[in-house]
Amino acid sequence: MSVLNVELGERSYPIHIAQGLLGNAELIKSFIKGQQVMVVSNETVAPLYLDILLQSLSGLQVYTHILPDGEEYKNLEVLDGIFDALLKVPCDRQTTMIALGGGVVGDITGFAAACYQRGVPFVQIPTTLLAQVDSSVGGKTAVNHPRGKNMIGAFYQPRCVIADITTLNTLDDRQLSAGLAEVIKYGLIRDLNFFIWLEKNIDRLRQREPQLLAEAILRSCANKAEVVAEDELEGGARALLNLGHTFGHAIEAGMGYGKWLHGEAVAIGMLMAADLSRRSGWINRQDVDRIAVLLEHAGLPVEPPTELDVERYLQLMMVDKKVKDGRIRLVLLKEIGKAFVSDDYDADLLRQTLASRSLF
């Protein structure tokens, strides 16, 4: 079993990565202090993994709350349903909330844990590759608002993250690829060696070889943990983690939440960032092609949606959290493995990128 410690002072926590962790009662129980536990999952994940988790929690007072599946349910109304489930018991302030599912379940459950009685302990059991490499580090929790994604939320660190690689066996190929988009992101922003490793191993990752998946998750989380440790509340360095996300969020919101998977939108977004970086003279066409080839091999889309025009993109991007005093701050590439944040790119070049229908 790999264990990675996310170093955040008194809010530090471990990420456990291995096969079969859901059945490891001793490990899971070691992170639960009180008697009451509320497990939140969704209608897709619960039939697969809830029973084995409940067995590992035997002896505790365990309640469950099952959400519908999909990004479109990551909203205030569904959040209120979680509060209602907690208060119906009623669950007290020592209750541990466990998120069993992908990013949506983790984000909304984590935000519920942050807000319920002003904060209760939280354990995250991500069951998708995306959630294991992304939301498992950084403590970002949120729900969406009709006017913008992740606009309402909190920074709230879990007690621990349990990444059971066995759960990836039931992930469909599209979801696995969406997770690989975030994995590739870490290579792009700060780890050329990891990018090269991914170029070499992308096919075996798609074949779900457990050892390789564990290594990809560990290296992704380690990269993210280093960035987050420097900048817990996203004042500076952490912004690099948003490579592709400002474009990607605009695509997700513009196309309607749930139509594009988050990782798919981020894949296109990273390619748009690469395109703008090339137009700005920072990277060359070969770099862009190399990125596109890896994304394609990862099973990700590399062509932007034709439904959004430049004005709609800009309008959607203005709602992004990275906007400062009216300027959209973007993460761009100096080279593969080196990203930076900029708000003084040429606005015309941004428009060219947004108008482009073929990015490589």
Added chain:
Amino acid sequence: MSVLNVELGERSYPIHIAQGLLGNAELIKSFIKGQQVMVVSNETVAPLYLDILLQSLSGLQVYTHILPDGEEYKNLEVLDGIFDALLKVPCDRQTTMIALGGGVVGDITGFAAACYQRGVPFVQIPTTLLAQVDSSVGGKTAVNHPRGKNMIGAFYQPRCVIADITTLNTLDDRQLSAGLAEVIKYGLIRDLNFFIWLEKNIDRLRQREPQLLAEAILRSCANKAEVVAEDELEGGARALLNLGHTFGHAIEAGMGYGKWLHGEAVAIGMLMAADLSRRSGWINRQDVDRIAVLLEHAGLPVEPPTELDVERYLQLMMVDKKVKDGRIRLVLLKEIGKAFVSDDYDADLLRQTLASRSLF
């Protein structure tokens, strides 16, 4: 002008207490970093004080959002309305949110500031005595849930608190008395000298002598700040601040939010805590009478509502945040000026207190 610093490390902030602060543009602007400001107030306070505040903010991009007045609007739906107002602009992550109003406006605006884009700067301008002595220290923000008061919220510290004593001139007598309930609380839990000072000056406080009000606010905030500095996230000592609140919350919820003012319910709650402390042998009947006399002189109710029976009380109290593993933890009195937290009181004596229709 009195300035009290609430010491919370990097989250420390000042409380300014004086007459006429709303018109002090230099002071107010010194706490605003970005260009965008969202002022949240309510339909009662806005006609009185919004204009003068807006004058003090001239030159900034200022937006306003006016809530209906009343505790019954401190809910998720009204909170969502604040998010909608912010996103309609759209306000960015450097936006300062200003709460101009009493405890409800402060609690819901502070919670909105805690959650909007995972946290934006927050300035609190409390316009009631209760808000000036209570919510101005401690960073507790929240909304109510139909199943319980303040069940959804966050610990979130403001950049500063501006307590303009001039605003108390328009407060009606009932609201002033409700604020005095929390003032008396500080004397009861940890400051016998302050309690004696209040016994001496209660009439002049009700006549709103500015010097005395300023002193009462300063001494209340100083007491609260000392407790909060020890225990920001309410793990221990801070629980003392809840004297009367577990009983009081049950009264507020049981009678329907808005019928009893918070301070009125807390006044009765403190008397119930005193009654249980007497039945438990910790204080004597003279102490209880002395507390009741001060509360009466402050214009507060001293007789519990007849509508709630023992079972209903217990049911409502079980939803309280102070419940731990099924036991209701209560703040009780060892003597006037010395409170403690207990969950091993005699349950029969609690029932006697809850059943009692005359507490002194």
